[in-house]
Amino acid sequence: xxxxxxxxxxxxxxxxxxxxxxxxxxxxxxxxxxxxxxxxxxxxxxxxxxxxxxxxxxxxxxxxxxxxxxxxxxxxxxxxxxxxxxxxxxxxxxxxxxxxxxxxxxxxxxxxxxxxxxxxxxxxxxxxxxxxxxxxxxxxxxxxxxxxxxxxxxxxxxxxxxxxxxxxxxxxxxxxxxxxxxxxxxxxxxxxxxxxxxxxxxxxxxxxxxxxxxxxxxxxxxxxxxxxxxxxxxxxxxxxxxxxxxxxxxxxxxxxxxxxxxxxxxxxxxx
Numbered sequence: 001x002x003x004x005x006x007x008x009x010x011x012x013x014x015x016x017x018x019x020x021x022x023x024x025x026x027x028x029x030x031x032x033x034x035x036x037x038x039x040x041x042x043x044x045x046x047x048x049x050x051x052x053x054x055x056x057x058x059x060x061x062x063x064x065x066x067x068x069x070x071x072x073x074x075x076x077x078x079x080x081x082x083x084x085x086x087x088x089x090x091x092x093x094x095x096x097x098x099x100x101x102x103x104x105x106x107x108x109x110x111x112x113x114x115x116x117x118x119x120x121x122x123x124x125x126x127x128x129x130x131x132x133x134x135x136x137x138x139x140x141x142x143x144x145x146x147x148x149x150x151x152x153x154x155x156x157x158x159x160x161x162x163x164x165x166x167x168x169x170x171x172x173x174x175x176x177x178x179x180x181x182x183x184x185x186x187x188x189x190x191x192x193x194x195x196x197x198x199x200x201x202x203x204x205x206x207x208x209x210x211x212x213x214x215x216x217x218x219x220x221x222x223x224x225x226x227x228x229x230x231x232x233x234x235x236x237x238x239x240x241x242x243x244x245x246x247x248x249x250x251x252x253x254x255x256x257x258x259x260x261x262x263x264x265x266x267x268x269x270x271x
Contacts, residue, residue, distance in 0.1 A: 010045050010086040012118060012140045012184040018045070018217070019206040025185075025218025027208055028226065031057050031074045035223060036081035044085050046208075048120065048220060049075045051090040051150070056224040063149045064093045068106055075114035088142050089116045093150040096121055096130050103130035107139045120187065122148035124174025128181050135182040143178035143186035145171055146212065160211070162191045175199050175207075187220060188212040190237070211237030 018025050027046035030036040031053045039047060053074050054066035068091075075089045089110050096103030107119045118140035121127055131141050147161045155161070162168040171191065178186055185206045188196050193213025200207045200216055209216030221238065224230045228243035258264035 007083045010084060012086065015046065015086060015185055015206055016204075019204075025206055025208055027218055027220035028223045029053075029220070030078050030081075030223055033077045033081045036078040039223060040082045040085050045218070046220075047078060047082060047085045047087050049078050049087065049089040049114075049116065050222065051092050052222050054092075056222060056230060062152055063090075064152075066092050068092055068095045068109065072110055072113045075110060075116050079115040086118065087116045088118045088120050089114060090120050096127065097123075100130040100133045103127075104133045104137055107134045107141075108137065111139055118142055118184070120144055122150050124170070125177050128177055131178065131181045131183060141181075141183050142208075143175075143183040144189065145174055145178070145186060145191075146188050147190035149189075158190070160190050160192065162195055168192075168195050171195065172199055172202070175203055179203050179205050188216055211235065 015025055025045050026043075027048055028039055028044050029048045029050040029052055030039050031049060036047060049071065051063040051066050051071065053070070054060045054063045057074070058066065058070075060066070071089060071092050075087070079087055091103070091106050091110070095106035103121070110116055110119055119134065120142040121131060121134075122144040124143075124145060131143070134141050147155070147158065149158075152158065162171045168191075175186055183205060185208060186203075188199070188207050188209050190211040193215060196207065196209055196212040197215035206217035208218040208220050210220050222230075225233055225238050226241055228240050228245050229248075231245045234240065255264070
């Protein structure tokens with residue numbers, strides 16, 4: 001008789017309980033079946049199907065070009081692989097800003113067509129109506145404040161946000177708006193560590209930081225950056241655990257040599 005050990009799913013409720021217990025939340029991005037399988041089996045709590053796919057998968061300079069259909073495709077691939085982690089999907093640029101009805105339709109499409117567990121939206125007070133409408137439909141929402149990459153042309157730079165008092169004050173207000181609107185968690189990107197600690201301590205929902213210091217309730221990185229697939233991208237906040245670019249490059253060179261010399265396949269590698 002085979003014994004199947006049931007894998008306990010991470011849910012939005014689990015994430016909120018982790019904050020209450022003081023347990024840190026580990027989150028990484030994934031965009032395809034193979035990588036999501038590895039990341040999920042590695043014990044990650046949350047997988048973000050990020051619009052960063054626009055950069056690392058499609059080669060665009062910004063996150064803006066990726067479409068809703070493309071995000072759904074990536075999300076479908078990830079969801080098929082995942083047995084344990086909570087899967088959150090970014091709503092891409094242009095699919096929710098300024099129109100709460102369109103925001104709801106976009107979120108519904110992601111949930112219905114991909115099987116994901118939640119969506120993530122960038123912004124504060126200006127998107128409150130969209131967030132409330134999505135949550136009213138029963139779809140969990142993760143917020144995102146600080147450096148919001150979909151607004152890169154407004155910012156003009158990827159530098160640290162909320163260093164000035166006025167912007168810091170707005171962020172404090174916005175995070176309260178997101179909590180009151182019903183978000184289950186908020187990503188804080190590239191803000192001073194002191195500010196991140198202050199807002200993390202001021203709210204009941206968990207914060208997940210990227211370039212926001214150690215005091216957030218969790219951390220997130222882009223998987224391609226973390227394992228060294230992205231050549232030459234080493235911001236201050238990134239800890240690179242592998243250098244796969246060089247390793248894969250070396251493997252390809254070895255394969256090319258073996259083929260050119262007639263060393264592949266050998267006797268054991270044929271029928």
